[in-house]
Amino acid sequence: MRNTACLLVSCPDRKGLVAAIADFLLAHNANILHADQHQDREAGLFLMRVEWDLEGFDLGLHRFEEAFSPVAAKHDMTWRLALSSVKPRLAIFVSKFDHCLADLLYRHHAGELYCDIPLILSNHPDTHWLAEAYKIPFVHIDVTKENKAEAEAQQQALMAAHHVDFIVLARYMQVLSADFINAWQNRVINIHHSFLPAFHGAKPYQRAFERGVKLIGATSHYVTEVLDDGPIIEQDVVRISHRDDLEDLVQKGADLEKVVLSRAVKWHIDNRILVYGNKTVVFD
Amino acid sequence: MRNTACLLVSCPDRKGLVAAIADFLLAHNANILHADQHQDREAGLFLMRVEWDLEGFDLGLHRFEEAFSPVAAKHDMTWRLALSSVKPRLAIFVSKFDHCLADLLYRHHAGELYCDIPLILSNHPDTHWLAEAYKIPFVHIDVTKENKAEAEAQQQALMAAHHVDFIVLARYMQVLSADFINAWQNRVINIHHSFLPAFHGAKPYQRAFERGVKLIGATSHYVTEVLDDGPIIEQDVVRISHRDDLEDLVQKGADLEKVVLSRAVKWHIDNRILVYGNKTVVFD
Amino acid sequence: MRNTACLLVSCPDRKGLVAAIADFLLAHNANILHADQHQDREAGLFLMRVEWDLEGFDLGLHRFEEAFSPVAAKHDMTWRLALSSVKPRLAIFVSKFDHCLADLLYRHHAGELYCDIPLILSNHPDTHWLAEAYKIPFVHIDVTKENKAEAEAQQQALMAAHHVDFIVLARYMQVLSADFINAWQNRVINIHHSFLPAFHGAKPYQRAFERGVKLIGATSHYVTEVLDDGPIIEQDVVRISHRDDLEDLVQKGADLEKVVLSRAVKWHIDNRILVYGNKTVVFD
Amino acid sequence: MRNTACLLVSCPDRKGLVAAIADFLLAHNANILHADQHQDREAGLFLMRVEWDLEGFDLGLHRFEEAFSPVAAKHDMTWRLALSSVKPRLAIFVSKFDHCLADLLYRHHAGELYCDIPLILSNHPDTHWLAEAYKIPFVHIDVTKENKAEAEAQQQALMAAHHVDFIVLARYMQVLSADFINAWQNRVINIHHSFLPAFHGAKPYQRAFERGVKLIGATSHYVTEVLDDGPIIEQDVVRISHRDDLEDLVQKGADLEKVVLSRAVKWHIDNRILVYGNKTVVFD
Structure with missing residues (x-):
């Protein structure tokens, strides 16, 4: 495990941005391990991640803000x-479906998700055994x-008490209030069991089955x-056929949900996601 | 090229259907090359394709209807x-985008699509050179x-004059009237450039780009x-990323459109599609 | 959970096979839920699965053999x-890598794998906690x-004592003897972490990395x-890029191994696999 | 169509490389449109593409070498x-199979491949009509x-006379001599109809069919x-099943060959590929 720092930047696109950041880091003897940038021409935006x-590195981190400002x-x-070196702290919200929870817990145990999980929070007692x-x-x-x-x-209150940094809704079947969501902007990750924007809202597998989609x-x-x-x-998809009934869709979909959610969680932890407008950049 | 017959059947599901069809064919000394059936439990429907x-085969085809009735x-x-032995006759409707047309014509030329193409019909002269x-x-x-x-x-009138059996809209940018469509039920195949039901209607790539989808x-x-x-x-999908601008989406999508349309055309020609309700069964 | 019977047949291809089986089942008032057949023209073989x-059904199962012979x-x-109604009994062999084991156990718990697991057998104590x-x-x-x-x-001896029907090698890092394998023909399922026949044998991820493959x-x-x-x-694949180091390959590969192994186990349990020559038919 | 320059660099990895290049470009008032870099830690190599x-840009291109040296x-x-502004010149070598040729010619016509094609060279006359x-x-x-x-x-001699920059073997069924290949290092692109390193050499579809692979x-x-x-x-793959005979493999494979080859040609033209050792980096 390397001891690294990662800087995420977004700003209006103009000349000299890469040079400005690269020069600053070089001036403090940084050994760049990875850098990736993106320019959204339409939005006139420059986005960069450098690790x-x-x-x-000869700049004390307590002085980084002062020096970079x-x-x-x-x-x-x-x-x-x-x-x-600072592990983010994750709270998992779950209801009764436990496949995403089981998957996240196993990945955390296996070292794939470099975070702490101070608590699992549920509106049902069913997944207690997994915890x-x-x-x-x-x-x-x-x-x-x-x-x-x-x-x-x-x-x-629990989030505050456990110093939670971000929340994952691992098939949590409750809609959070606007107040709650606004307090956690870009820090609550949900998994929806459809290829959005198709079948947003309730019962997506049922509606996919009825529409006769092939994926x-x-x-x-x-x-x-x-x-x-x-x-x-x-997002990801899996092929289905006329032979698959609704239960097959639910089972095939569960495998998708697990990988699609766990990738998002991993990228969030690794500071690889930048949100701009209603889109994300996921740096490689 | 074998000289084969293919029977497509749909009926209420009940006992003895496979036996009834298999016995009938055996009684006339048929050598079955391929058989596939599907039961939709919810709809109580039995669907079969047998070739x-x-x-x-000792039953003259002019007497098949009488014998099977x-x-x-x-x-x-x-x-x-x-x-x-009877090649279906296909008319292709096209506007200015020519990638699907070029793809279908090449496949037809290469022997992948076992049909005749008596005419291409367009509301623009642009694709004349390909024809x-x-x-x-x-x-x-x-x-x-x-x-x-x-x-x-x-x-x-042209469809009638050329004894056309089915129509492919290869990016034909006109909406056909209800009268026209009803005259050609389950015989007009369209390609829509989105993962339906997402982005139905106009400008799907533009809207996919704005929504920030990942496929x-x-x-x-x-x-x-x-x-x-x-x-x-x-249906099929392809992965995109934040690096892809609208033009990239159009180009990546064109490759999808070609394969998704040509598969549908091939399956239609090979009598592998049965429509029931608003769904299809595509027999293997 | 329906109470069903499933008949798997392979024989030389000839006329009247579907009729023979369908007539036999109809004569005993069977309500066919699912049937699928395949003819391998090159091998002159007919393969069928009917459930x-x-x-x-008016034939006592103890008299099935006598009646069908x-x-x-x-x-x-x-x-x-x-x-x-008869659950097959599965023994899982595992070494230290536990991702496939954890995945199989969760799926079994969730009801995806309709079998009993009387024991997990390992040459290392590491996965005891999961058991x-x-x-x-x-x-x-x-x-x-x-x-x-x-x-x-x-x-x-343990296999015998626990009446084990089939074995899954869930990343079991030992080569079984020919005697052992021959005693369990077509009843031991392995997961190999490459796209066979590429990179058979040891260290497939290392060799894939060195060769510079893109999947x-x-x-x-x-x-x-x-x-x-x-x-x-x-088999299945996942895309990698030059940005993925060996450790990334191992992690992305682990997700593949889980789904590819669990599908095989499920299909084996559901009696959907027929082996002929060195190939399999997996009935839909 | 923008008028751009693209610099491709590879060198031993060390501190200050991004800064050195970014500073050089900024000093000449370059407006960077796209930059991507990769560090291969194992090989100690830094690779960059900047456009x-x-x-x-205030440095005359005739003076670029002098200034950047x-x-x-x-x-x-x-x-x-x-x-x-300089279109690379491509020669396509082909034998009798014409699907890749037809695909490349259509894409070139459609503006997807920004190059000139001064000639098609074949050891058979069959594809003359496409040319x-x-x-x-x-x-x-x-x-x-x-x-x-x-x-x-x-x-x-023809390559020289037509000032050819790179060659695409679009199913050219002849092995080029070592002398020829060495004269065109990293400038001859081939399409092989298997997932390498599996089934290298002759008759890959036949061997894939015999091995019973699922992709x-x-x-x-x-x-x-x-x-x-x-x-x-x-590389890319497509799913097959026991229902696909050798001819189906050839047809499904042809679609793969077309997209896998055309992507490589496009990336080569767009200067997105860097070769190091026996691997490639394909910049996004």
């Missing part, structure tokens, strides 16, 4: 620094129409106030 | 007999808001009165 | 009857060059005496 | 400058065991002295 080894100010940069197998704290908060505001207050899909995205409309992080 | 060698009547079968290269008659009929009914009458698709389907809503025959 | 509801004898059929989480007996048998014959004798694959197959050469059941 | 608008020398860079349809000069040179050296001399593939690569062993540019 370097902290060994030999003039560069950023000159070019109107929005930026963020992330350190590989136990992987030794992750599990909290059951019942959510009904009547107690929704109160339940969300409890959830928010079914899954979509991971950041949650926004508009249901199933947030910036798409990843 | 046999005509060598040794009692079996069909007993089981309420809707059926159709197709002969490999010439492949020695297919080309007719240019201008279509405007004002002359649409008259233009369709001309088109229909784009194409869909071939039989045309019905409701735009982009007919029974889906085939 | 029917046992409700209403004349039909089978007349057409030189090799056949096998399988009942949905415990899913409450499956775990036996650790150390295997070395010196004790291999003895270890296999122990393994065989990596995984292959599930029945084990035969020749290493990585048995009948292929399923 | 900029020539409008406003000190930067290149300081960092041991191997480099190449390519201009979007005519697309108005490309066609030369037929018969190649036999006896006249091979002489035929290659003729071919080489077939195609591979485009630069030609080296060792048959089917050069740096891989692109």
Whole structure:
């Protein structure tokens, strides 16, 4: 495990941006391990991700902001620094379907997801056994129409108490309130079991079956106030045929949901996603 | 090239259907080359395709209907007999985009599509050169808001004159009238440049680009009165990324359109598609 | 869960086979739920799988063999009857890599794999915790060059004691002896982490990386005496790029291995695989 | 169509490379449109592709080498400058199979392949009609065991006379001599009809069919002295089943060959491929 820093930048596109960042890092003896940039010509936007080894880097990280601010100010940069030594803290929300939860917990255990998982939060007790197998704290908060505001207050308090950095809705069958979502902008990842924008909303497999599509899909995205409309992080599809009944679709779809969600979570953890407008850039 | 017959059957599902058809064919010494059946439990429907060698088959084809009718009547079968010796006759409708046309003409030339193409019909003269290269008659009929009914009458007359069996809309940028479509039920194949039902209607690549999807698709389907809503025959997708601009989507999508349309045309020619409700069964 | 029977037949291809089987089943009032057949013209072989509801079937299963034998004898059929009420018994062999094991155990728990798993057998103690989480007996048998014959004798004894029907090598890093394999013909499923026949043998990811391929694959197959050469059941691939180092290949490959192995196991359980020559037919 | 320049660099990896190139370009007022770099940690190699608008670039291109040489020398860079205004000149070699040729000619016509095609060269007259349809000069040179050296001399003379920059073997069924290949290092692109390294050499579809694989593939690569062993540019696969006979494999494979070859040709033209060792980097 290398000890690295990663700088994410977005700003209006203009000349000299790569040079400005590369020169700043070179001036502090950074050994760049990976750099990737993207220009959205239509939006006039420049987006960059650069990662370097902290060994030999001669700028103390507590002084990074002070040192980089003039560069950023000159070019109107929005930026963020992330350190590989700081593990982000993930809370998983789940209901009864447990395939995505089981998948995430196994990947975390296997070292694929470099994060801490301080808690699993569910509106049902059913997945408690999985949390136990992987030794992750599990909290059951019942959510009904009547107690929704109160339940969300409890959830928010738990997020704060556990210093949670981001939330994954691993087939969490409740719609979060606008207040909740706005407090966690670009930090709540959902998996929707269709190829969005097709079949947004309820019962996507049922509707895909009825429409007679030849492929079914899954979509991971950041949650926004508009249901199933947030910036798409990843999508994938699998072929079905007339031989597949609804139950087959659900089972084939579950495999998709697992990989599509886990890729999004991994990329989020690795600071490879930049959101702009209602789109994402996923750096290689 | 074998000399074969192909029977397509659909009827209410019940016991003894496979036996009834297999016994009938055996009684006339048929050598079955390929058989495939499907039961839609929900719809209570039985669908079958069976193909046999005509060598040794002792029932004259002019007497097939008479001989098979009692079996069909007993089981309420809707059926159709197709002969490999009879090439279906295809008319291709096209506008200015010529990639699907070029692809179909090449495949026809290479022997992949076992049909005759008596004419190409276009509302623009642009693709005339392709028709010439492949020695297919080309007719240019201008279509405007004002002359649409008259233009369709001309088109229909040409279809009749050339004994056309089915029509392929190879990126034909005109909406056919309900009258026209109803006269050609399940015999007009369209290619739509999106993963339906996502982005039905106009400018699907533009809208896919704006939504920030990570895959784009194409869909071939039989045309019905409701735009982009007919029974889906085939779909496929290709991965895109933030690096792809709208022009890249159009180019990547063109490759999809070609394969998705040509598969549908081939399966239609090979009598492998059965439509039921708003769905298709594509027999292997 | 329906109570069904499934008949698998292979025999020399000739006229009247479908009729013979369909008539036999109809004579005993079978309600056919699913039928699929395949003819390998080159090999002159007919292969069929037919599944029917046992409700209403008027032939006692203890008398099936007696009743069907004349039909089978007349057409030189090799056949096998399988009942949905009889769960096959699976033993999983594993070493240290636990991703395929974790995946199979979760799928079994979720009801995707309709079998019993009486034991997990490993040459290392590392995966014991997973067996415990899913409450499956775990036996650790150390295997070395010196004790291999003895270890296999122990393994065989355990297979017998637990009435094991088939074995899955879920990344089991030992080569089984010819004697062992011959005792379990077409009943040991392996997952190889390459697109066979490319990179058979050791270190396939390393060799794929060195060769600079643009896709990596995984292959599930029945084990035969020749290493990585048995009948292929399923294969799949995933795209990689120059940005992926060896560790990325291992991680992307692990996801492939899981789905490719679990599909093979599911199809084996569902009696959908017929082996002929060194190939498989996987019925839809 | 923008008027751009593209710089491709490879050198030993060390600090300051991005800064050195970005600073050089900024000093001459370059507006960078696209930049992508890759570090191969194992090989200790840095590879970069940077493209900029020539409008406003204040260094005359005739003086580029002189001006950039000190930067290149300081960092041991191997480099190449390519201009979007200079179309590379492509010669297509073909035998009797014409699907890849037809595909390349259509794409060229459609503007997808930004190159000139001064000639098509074949050892058979069969594809002459395609050359005519697309108005490309066609030369037929018969190649036999006896006249091979002489035929290659003729071919080489034609390449020189037409100022050919690179060659595409679009299913050219002759093995070129080592002398020929060495004269065109990393400038001859071949399409092999298998997923290399599986089934290198003759009759790959036949061998894939016999092995019973579940996917077939195609591979485009630069030609080296060792048959089917050069740096891989692109690969793709398509699913097959037991229902597909050898002829189906050939037909499904043809579609793969077309897209896999045309992607490689496009990337070569767009200066997106860097070869190092026996691998390629394909910049996004």
